């Protein structure tokens with residue numbers, strides 16, 4: 205199986221401070237992977253590096269065999285926080301922007317998703333609640349026909365019914381050969397859809413385990429395993 209994401213010897217510093225050190229990580233094509241770690245562990249940074257948004261790193265990052273920044277952006281759909289948009293912009297204009305910028309953006313898919321997630325296109329960005337904004341971000345990200353989707357904390361500030369909807373939309377709209385990396389602080393809600401988890405701790409990959417391995421070898425669910433990692437009773441890979 206070819207790797208969707210292949211990272212070798214990645215080191216990244218920001219303002220002289222090491223953020224990620226000696227990261228080696230291979231994610232196989234087609235998997236749904238949970239990227240876990242506490243606040244400030246480096247989840248967003250790793251996603252930004254994979255997406256080609258953050259630069260100035262040492263090491264190798266290949267995404268679907270692409271190494272160039274522009275090529276990576278073409279194959280990766282990253283749930284960006286829409287910070288670059290004017291807050292008075294209507295959602296329909298933002299959707300139009302996505303359509304113009306990303307050749308793989310599917311309007312059909314977006315319309316289905318917008319209906320499913322109840323996104324109101326007439327609203328301005330500034331009129332959206334935190335949860336509505338998050339739904340829009342996910343809707344836009346999943347409407348691209350990308351090879352790799354990076355969903356950065358898609359559940360932050362979202363009520364439990366909407367979380368279920370988002371999880372369902374991830375499952376429903378995932379192309380079979382697409383790979384999804386989804387970050388979160390805790391795993392309870394997404395545990396059921398994950399094929400494997402990657403835990404970032406102490407600036408590096410602390411563990412990478414398949415759901416099956418956790419169940420078979422440790423006789424427990426992802427949640428219990430992850431709790432032990434943070435209590436310090438679980439050993440480094």
Ligand SMILES: Nc1ncnc2c1ncn2[C@@H]1O[C@H](COP(=O)(O)OP(=O)(O)OP(=O)(O)O)[C@@H](O)[C@H]1O
Nearest residue numbers: 218219223241242243244245246247248249250389
């Ligand atoms: N612009 C920046 N300048 C300096 N340090 C930064 C910057 N952005 C992030 N960091 C640092 O990088 C580290 C990783 O941050 P990052 O946002 O990637 O973590 P995270 O795991 O996504 O956290 P959270 O779960 O809180 O979102 C943190 O120590 C943070 O302080």
